[in-house]
Amino acid sequence: DIQMTQSPSSLSASVGDRVTITCRASQSISHYLNWYQQKPGKAPKLLIYAAASLQSGVPSRFSGSGSGTDFTLTISSLQPEDFATYFCQQNDATPLTFGGGTKVEI
């Protein structure tokens, strides 16, 4: 199975901050990496697919980069509604696997 390791597991930030979350795969997954945002009691929401493609309707302050084993999600200017938990997911091979999550707190 492909292991996905996210860091940090949590972070504290302020509105307007630039936030970067990383995700590392245990083997190369090319660009098959996706990012989700999840708020308490809700289903995950797709933000970025194929490492760098912005899902329709997602604000442009979210961006993704990387390929192979190392990936990054960046929020250029944190907004109040961005405080949530973020997960990466690989879809290069089954079993599909997720990172452990990064909780972004005030």
Added chain:
Amino acid sequence: QVQLVQSGAEVKKPGASVKVSCKASGYSFTDYFVHWVRQAPGQGLEWMGWMNTNSGGTNFAQQFQGRVTLTRDTSISTAYMELSRLRSDDAAVYFCARGDSPHDFFEIWGQGTMVTVSS
């Protein structure tokens, strides 16, 4: 609009089975796969398996082999996930999600179904 609507919360005893439904609307049900993902309280996301809603084919993560059954009723655009021999560590929110293929990302999710396992 495109949506997946899941059945309500369940409380089950250890050793019992639970069956969760996922009703699709707003698109052609058999054009997409349905994946199942679970999330234990305060934990991350765990992929369980997928169903090809057209052929009925399925694939599961190793840890669920022999305990999970995925079915569908195309006449009502509904997919089902049944988990048997429940244990306390099966307590989680179970999500269905729509995918284009067996290897995919998930744009559309159900709202989740909480399963409590308690004696």
